[in-house]
Amino acid sequence: MPELPEVEVTRRSFADRIAGHRVRGVGLGKPLRWPLGCEVASLIGASVHEVVRRGKYLWVDLGGPQKQGGLLLHLGMSGSLSFSADPGPAGPHDHFDLLTTGGVLRLHDPRRFGAVVWSPSRERGMAARLLSTLGVEPFSEAWTAAHLHQGLAGRSIAVKQALLGGHIVVGVGNIYASEALFHARIHPATAAGRIGVVRAGRLVQAVREVLAQAVDAGGSSLKDFRDAHGQSGHFQNETAVYGRQGQPCRICQTPIRRMLQGQRATYWCPQCQRR
DNA sequence: CATTCCGCCTGTAAGC
DNA sequence: TGCTTACAGGCGGAAT
Numbered sequence: 001m002p003e004l005p006e007v008e009v010t011r012r013s014f015a016d017r018i019a020g021h022r023v024r025g026v027g028l029g030k031p032l033r034w035p036l037g038c039e040v041a042s043l044i045g046a047s048v049h050e051v052v053r054r055g056k057y058l059w060v061d062l063g064g065p066q067k068q069g070g071l072l073l074h075l076g077m078s079g080s081l082s083f084s085a086d087p088g089p090a091g092p093h094d095h096f097d098l099l100t101t102g103g104v105l106r107l108h109d110p111r112r113f114g115a116v117v118w119s120p121s122r123e124r125g126m127a128a129r130l131l132s133t134l135g136v137e138p139f140s141e142a143w144t145a146a147h148l149h150q151g152l153a154g155r156s157i158a159v160k161q162a163l164l165g166g167h168i169v170v171g172v173g174n175i176y177a178s179e180a181l182f183h184a185r186i187h188p189a190t191a192a193g194r195i196g197v198v199r200a201g202r203l204v205q206a207v208r209e210v211l212a213q214a215v216d217a218g219g220s221s222l223k224d225f226r227d228a229h230g231q232s233g234h235f236q237n238e239t240a241v242y243g244r245q246g247q248p249c250r251i252c253q254t255p256i257r258r259m260l261q262g263q264r265a266t267y268w269c270p271q272c273q274r275r
Numbered sequence: 276c277a278t279t280c281c282g283c284c285t286g287t288a289a290g291c
Numbered sequence: 292t293g294c295t296t297a298c299a300g301g302c303g304g305a306a307t
Contacts, residue, residue, distance in 0.1 A: 003300060033283075033302085056301075077301055078285075093285085111284045113301060130303090157278065166302080173300055222300060262279070265298085279307075290296080 002075040004138070004171025005214035005235065006225050007056050010075075014083035014228035015051035018102055022047045023062070027097030029090055030112060033076065037126055038069075038118040048100060055134045055170030059122055060098070060105075069120040071098070072127045076113030082106045083228040105228075135168040138207050143169055145201035152192035152200065159195055160188035161262055163207075172207055175220055175242045178267045180206040182241045187275040188266045189259075194275070213238070241267040 002010070026040040046064030053059075058073040075081070087106045090097060096107040096116045107114060119127030135151070136142040151168035152159065162168060163177045172180065181188050183206035186199055195203070219225055219233030222243075226232050236243070240250055245258035245267060254271040 006300080030284095074301080076284095077299070109284095110286065111299090111301095113283065133303095155277075161278090164301090175300060220300075225300080263281095263298095264300095277307105279305105281305075282303095283301105286299090288296105288298085291294085 002056060002079065002219070002225065003173030003176055003214075004053075004056060004211055005176070005217075006219035006233065007058060007075060007171075008053055008215050009219045009233060010081050010227050011051055011053050011058055012227075013231070014081065014105065017083060018048050018060075018100060018105060019050055020047065021100040021102035023064075023098060023100055025097075025099035027090060027094075027099065029093075029095035032095055032107075032109065032112055033074070033115040034117050034126065036116060036118055043118070054122075054131055055137075055166065056173070057131065059127070069118060069125075070122070070127070072115070072117045072119055072122075072130065073107065074115040075107075076109060076111060076115070078111040079107060079109035079114035080226050081228050082108065082226070082230065133167060134170045135166055136170070138169050138171055138211055143204055143208065145197050145204050148204050149195065149197045149200040152195050155192040157192050158188060158261055159186060159190045159192045159203075160266055162192040163203075164262075164264070169207060171211060174264050175222075175236075175239070176207070176210050176214065178242045179210045179240055182206075182267075182269060182273060183210060185273055187273045188261065188268050190275045241269060243267065 023043050023046045046062040049061040051060050060071040062070045083103050083105050085103050087104050093110040094108050098105040117126045119125035160177050163172050184202040214235040217235035220235040221232040241256050244256045249269040252271045259266050
């Protein structure tokens with residue numbers, strides 16, 4: 001479900017309300033992708049300093065007498081977070097509750113590809129392992145034509161799959177990869193190494209704009225994405241190509257096409273996008 | 276090293 | 292109606 005915009009929209013919807021509060025309990029449901037990695041009791045009393053995002057991960061920074069460190073959260077394909085005074089009893093798909101003095105942060109994740117992992121810091125333990133392979137942030141100054149061009153150079157993989165990989169730039173999932181390539185007028189199957197610095201520049205800008213527009217739209221709610229207030233997004237109604245196969249291109253009216261790349265659906269305009 | 280494929284889970288929709 | 296199949300927004304790790 002969640003790509004960078006959905007994760008960022010979620011973060012903004014609860015970060016300020018949970019910050020400064022203390023952990024008073026933890027509720028665990030079924031196992032997620034990885035075990036929590038610490039004793040639940042050791043988290044009690046820790047205070048929540050801040051919630052920051054790195055790629056599609058959220059880091060809940062904790063500090064306390066017993067334990068420093070934090071929780072690294074990932075929403076996987078179907079995860080969502082809620083933050084409320086009283087979320088009620090946990091349902092069959094509620095797998096993690098962080099009870100704080102300011103409210104309960106609850107992870108709901110039917111497919112359980114998500115994760116909640118404790119680490120002593122972002123630079124150590126499991127968090128370091130997971131975060132160390134990530135590419136640059138798309139809203140940072142490091143996301144430039146030169147950086148992308150370098151990341152694609154000499155590679156035969158399709159440019160769409162290189163974007164999805166997350167090692168060059170983070171946060172671009174399946175929806176926004178198709179969208180950004182459309183806006184950059186690049187065919188998704190183009191070999192990465194054939195993208196010159198000029199087209200790399202267009203793609204850098206397109207990724208930034210598409211993600212920013214999606215954040216402004218409150219994310220995409222293809223099925224059931226909600227932020228921590230239960231608010232849904234509407235970017236899915238604004239896509240240029242994603243989910244629009246057979247419908248006319250918004251630029252040239254040519255029917256949008258769909259194909260599979262690495263078992264993932266890609267949407268593109270055969271007229272506007274060139275190899 | 277680069278790339279492709281598998282598997283983790285469940286829900287939903289389409290096809291028969 | 293009921294059963295089977297395909298597909299879904301991610302990602303680490305094994306296989307090639």
